[in-house]
Amino acid sequence: MTYIQLAYGDLILPALLVVMDGALSLVLRLKLERQLAIATVRMVLQLVLVGYVLTFLFAAVSPLWTALAAFIMVLFASREIVARQKRRLAGIWSYGLGAGCTLLAAGIVTMFALLTELRPDPWYHPRYALPLLGMILGNTMTGISLGLDVLTNGLVREKAAVEACLALGGTRYQALLPVLRDAMRSGLMPTINAMAAIGLVSLPGMMTGQILAGVEPIDAVKYQLLIMFLIAGGTGLGTLAAVMGGARLLTDHRHRLRLDRIPAEKST
Numbered sequence: 627m628t629y630i631q632l633a634y635g636d637l638i639l640p641a642l643l644v645v646m647d648g649a650l651s652l653v654l655r656l657k658l659e660r661q662l663a664i665a666t667v668r669m670v671l672q673l674v675l676v677g678y679v680l681t682f683l684f685a686a687v688s689p690l691w692t693a694l695a696a697f698i699m700v701l702f703a704s705r706e707i708v709a710r711q712k713r714r715l716a717g718i719w720s721y722g723l724g725a726g727c728t729l730l731a732a733g734i735v736t737m738f739a740l741l742t743e744l745r746p747d748p749w750y751h752p753r754y755a756l757p758l759l760g761m762i763l764g765n766t767m768t769g770i771s772l773g774l775d776v777l778t779n780g781l782v783r784e785k786a787a788v789e790a791c792l793a794l795g796g797t798r799y800q801a802l803l804p805v806l807r808d809a810m811r812s813g814l815m816p817t818i819n820a821m822a823a824i825g826l827v828s829l830p831g832m833m834t835g836q837i838l839a840g841v842e843p844i845d846a847v848k849y850q851l852l853i854m855f856l857i858a859g860g861t862g863l864g865t866l867a868a869v870m871g872g873a874r875l876l877t878d879h880r881h882r883l884r885l886d887r888i889p890a891e892k893s894t
Contacts, residue, residue, distance in 0.1 A: 683752040731864030769861035773813030780805035798877040813865030
């Protein structure tokens with residue numbers, strides 16, 4: 627397998643395309659040039675840093691280092707989930723629910739792929755475990771954040787209808803069912819859209835990268851199919867766990883709606 631190596635100097639001309647976007651923002655007064663500059667600098671620093679970190683991890687091939695890197699990735703995913711919530715749960719659950727569901731879903735699906743499909747030697751080899759976890763984690767994070775956001779907003783919006791159902795003798799899950807369905811639907815929709823468009827509208831980054839690296843297209847397709855199946859499974863599992871967990875936290879064993887567990891200052 628051969629591939630075309632790039633030097634940092636080869637990235638100067640492509641980077642001018644971002645400069646072009648900044649110039650367009652200035653000319654058209656979009657006021658996006660500052661955000662664009664910050665995002666570009668962050669992207670460059672983060673990717674270069676992760677490149678050196680992965681180089682170290684690939685050389686070390688240590689289960690402890692791999693686990694530590696995976697744990698840090700989950701922490702950052704949890705922070706992103708909280709940051710995207712308009713209404714956040716109170717206390718430790720603000721971070722705990724997202725982190726727990728992300729770790730559960732992405733961890734199970736990644737382990738499943740490593741132990742049954744890819745079977746690298748050793749199974750925790752960071753060359754396989756971390757990229758796989760990263761792809762599943764990113765999509766699971768999106769599903770969980772969307773699902774929780776729709777759940778909390780839906781419960782605030784449908785408070786009267788939920789409490790009316792509870793007053794008529796319905797259980798908390800019966801009362802919350804329409805909101806739970808909306809939350810699950812929202813969490814899964816980005817993955818469904820990606821699966822529907824892939825191949826015809828878009829060629830995913832992993833598949834494109836493999837082809838550029840010299841892998842036969844049909845082999846790259848097989849890997850991409852595996853990844854999409856894993857992403858769909860991880861997103862579904864993570865969104866279900868987060869939505870059901872959020873519903874349980876926002877009700878109690880006496881089947882009462884507990885919106886007081888959403889801090890008031892985040893409910894505006």
